[in-house]
Amino acid sequence: MSSDPATVPAALAAALRANQNAPLITYYDERLGERTELSAVTLDNWVAKTANLLVDGAALGPDDSAAVLLPAHWQTAAVLLGCLTAGVPVRFGATATGPAPVDVAFAAVDRAEQARAARPAETYLLGLAPMALPLREVPDGALDYVVAVRAFGDRFSSAPADPSGIAWYEPEPVSQAALADRARRHAGESGLLPGGRLLVPVDAEPDPVAWLFAPLLLGASVVLVRNADAERLDAIAATERVTTRT
Structure with a gap:
């Protein structure tokens, strides 16, 4: 990339310009027999829909906040990048609950109780099923994220994320630019x-x-693997032409 992106959403935009069809996130769950691959353009589509859900559907913005209680997963990437793209600050994991309620929560079904503790005005639950299948049952007081998000537009037309705006609480606020800098440093290390x-x-x-965030800022891609033993990890690394392992 010719210049360093100032924000994480800007890094996704740079990935689109570089090669929109190249694999960006590949997700394996060996227990479920799942392999899902998202190109930059496919991920951007999910991100745009999520950002539109937040801005057009819920009327949220920089003065609001989103609790995210999700494991590492390609749908989690869509939610997190959607929040950052919309400029809605994220309270992730342990910081999801605090003295003030959040405006929206995105949570795995098995973390619905944690989501309720964040006192959101709206809750979206994710089953994280292969092929983004909807939930079989939606608990009272919640919405199914994959059903709701599909009703929104494929392009997000609002202004780009403000580098000085808050991106993250941990619990102190972290700006969009600071989050990008942190990801860039992590990638280098x-x-x-x-x-x-x-x-x-x-x-x-x-x-x-x-x-x-780190792979995005560096212009790299990621292979996420769940429920695999060491031998299977080696096989996946060879198949996916992995260059670096954590």
Whole structure:
């Protein structure tokens, strides 16, 4: 890339310009027999829909906040990047609950109780099923993310994320630019190179900076693998032409 992106959403835009059809996230769940691959253009489509859900559907913006209680997964990437693209600050994981309620929560079904503790005005639950299948049952007081998000537009036309705007709470606020800088530093320390391919076992739920933001900022791609033993990880690394492993 000719210049360093100022924000994580700008890095996704740079990936689109570089090669919109190249694999950006590949997700394996060996227990489910799942392999899902998203190109830059496909991920951007999910991100745009999520950002439109937040802005057009929920009327949220920089003065609001989103709790995200999700494991490392390609749908989590869509949610996190959608929030950052819409300029809605994220409270992730342990920081999801705080003294003030959040405006929206995105949570895995098995974390619905945690989501309720964040006191959101609206809750979207994710089953994280292969092929983005909808939930079989939606608990009262919640919506199915994959059903709701598909009703929104494929392009997000609002202004780009403000580098000085808040992107993240941990619990202190982190700006969009600071989050991008952190991801860039992490990428440099990991040994990953531009155009490289990073393998990340995700059973231990790694930091999104490591598995999502850092590869994006560097112009690399990521292979997320769940429920695989060491031998299977080696086989996947060879098949996917991995250059760096965590």
